[in-house]
Amino acid sequence: MTTAPLPDDDLDTPDTGGPVYLYAVTRAPxxxxxxxxxxxxxxxxxxxVRVVASDRxxxxxxxxxxxxxxxxxxxxxxxxxxxxxxxxxTHNAVVESAFRETTxxxxxxxxxxxxxxxxxxxxxxxxxxxxxELARLDGLVEVGVKAYRTxxxxxxxxxxxxxxxxPAAAPRPDSPGRAYLEARxxxxxxxxxxxxxxxxxxxxxxxxxxxxxxxxxxxxxxTGELAAGPGENIANDAWLVPRAALLELHAAVTxxxxxxxxxxxxxxxxxxxxxxxxxxxxxxx
Amino acid sequence: MSLFxxxxxxxxxxxxxxxNLADILERVLDKGVVIAGDIQINLLDIELxxxxxxLLVASVDKAKEMGIDWWEHDPxxxxxxxxxxxxxxxxxxxxxxxxxQQLREELRQLRGELRxxxxxxxxxxxxxxxxxxxP
Numbered sequence: 001m002t003t004a005p006l007p008d009d010d011l012d013t014p015d016t017g018g019p020v021y022l023y024a025v026t027r028a029p030x031x032x033x034x035x036x037x038x039x040x041x042x043x044x045x046x047x048x049v050r051v052v053a054s055d056r057x058x059x060x061x062x063x064x065x066x067x068x069x070x071x072x073x074x075x076x077x078x079x080x081x082x083x084x085x086x087x088x089x090t091h092n093a094v095v096e097s098a099f100r101e102t103t104x105x106x107x108x109x110x111x112x113x114x115x116x117x118x119x120x121x122x123x124x125x126x127x128x129x130x131x132x133e134l135a136r137l138d139g140l141v142e143v144g145v146k147a148y149r150t151x152x153x154x155x156x157x158x159x160x161x162x163x164x165x166x167p168a169a170a171p172r173p174d175s176p177g178r179a180y181l182e183a184r185x186x187x188x189x190x191x192x193x194x195x196x197x198x199x200x201x202x203x204x205x206x207x208x209x210x211x212x213x214x215x216x217x218x219x220x221x222x223t224g225e226l227a228a229g230p231g232e233n234i235a236n237d238a239w240l241v242p243r244a245a246l247l248e249l250h251a252a253v254t255x256x257x258x259x260x261x262x263x264x265x266x267x268x269x270x271x272x273x274x275x276x277x278x279x280x281x282x283x284x285x
Numbered sequence: 286m287s288l289f290x291x292x293x294x295x296x297x298x299x300x301x302x303x304x305n306l307a308d309i310l311e312r313v314l315d316k317g318v319v320i321a322g323d324i325q326i327n328l329l330d331i332e333l334x335x336x337x338x339x340l341l342v343a344s345v346d347k348a349k350e351m352g353i354d355w356w357e358h359d360p361x362x363x364x365x366x367x368x369x370x371x372x373x374x375x376x377x378x379x380x381x382x383x384x385x386q387q388l389r390e391e392l393r394q395l396r397g398e399l400r401x402x403x404x405x406x407x408x409x410x411x412x413x414x415x416x417x418x419x420p
Contacts, residue, residue, distance in 0.1 A: 025318070085306060088306070088309050088310055088313050088314070089304075089306070089309060091313050092304070092309050092312070092313055105318050106312075106313075106316075106317045106318065107317050107318050108313070108314075108316070108317035108318060109313040109314055109317070111318075144308060219311055220311065222307050222311075226305075226306055226307040226310070227307050228305055228307065236311075268304070268305065268308050271312060274312035274313070274316040274317050275312065275316045277316070277317060277318045278318075279318065280318050
């Protein structure tokens with residue numbers, strides 16, 4: 001099987017022969033990815049991203065300096081976190097650069113091969129599985145839909161739906177003890193209403209998204225300090241969506257948001273189908 | 286190039302460099318293609334490098350705080366010796382340390398195997414040197 005180099009100008013960043021970081025596998029692109037200024041796209045640690053092709057599929061890789069790997073885990077926590085962020089963002093940026101133009105299979109972070117030659121062997125030996133997966137995901141993108149809740153702006157009044165006569169003249173409490181108990185009861189009722197409201201939001205968001213999507217994954221709710229939403233995260237879903245249905249899905253779920261009532265909906269993406277790719281095995285048969 | 290530029294609120298504005306780190310991490314750490322271990326290439330080298338990089342990730346407390354614990358489910362790591370994963374039942378930190386400990390152990394072992402192989406034979410291909418040479 002021939003592994004001819006791509007017919008273009010990608011030879012400005014030669015194969016170092018050393019280990020490479022593997023970002024994604026895709027249909028063979030016309031040329032190596034470029035950034036907005038036309039320069040070769042920078043990968044992890046600023047190494048230029050290269051295309052390794054075999055037959056009609058290609059891998060996006062960049063050389064990794066072995067000395068750099070030696071340092072991993074040896075630095076102060078803060079530096080490690082910064083490095084992780086760099087790798088994660090770069091990984092996603094490279095995946096995205098290819099994803100803008102074609103279907104891609106994003107690799108998990110920190111997939112490293114000892115040399116480009118072994119990436120080529122991987123492409124060769126997994127070709128059938130890769131083609132099948134690319135075909136399955138063709139034209140589909142991942143969209144993140146998150147729902148949040150916050151305390152409603154107008155505290156009590158909104159949630160206690162009057163189910164008959166309006167509470168025009170609240171009965172005056174006879175004693176401080178009774179007033180306290182009533183206040184407690186009201187708080188508990190308000191909390192239960194809020195929970196019911198949150199569950200209803202999650203349900204309606206999912207029902208609104210489903211008709212536009214072909215698959216769904218529920219991610220873990222975001223709770224840590226990196227979680228940067230408008231309130232408490234109550235749903236964190238990934239949907240696999242035909243490109244053509246993106247705007248419809250967006251409209252269908254965002255219309256359910258009502259920030260004044262504490263209901264928030266966030267849409268992210270489109271992402272490469274990270275949450276939907278299946279493992280690629282060399283001998284899938 | 287956001288398709289969602291007209292959405293309500295800044296978070297609806299697509300990704301690019303402004304994407305929420307938590308959103309990126311939960312995808313790149315936790316999802317994406319895992320290359321299964323059956324590839325006829327020099328698996329040992331790949332694992333050495335990959336485990337090393339992932340060690341870093343596993344050591345990041347903040348990832349754990351976010352609830353990211355992919356390494357506990359990662360088939361490429363958990364398929365290796367995991368004697369009593371359930372025994373580590375305590376708080377997040379001890380579990381994390383145990384995991385790190387295990388990964389470091391594997392790393393050292395792999396490194397030893399690599400070195401042994403380099404020393405005692407001429408390169409005759411990429412056979413897996415799994416069988417331990419009795420000391």
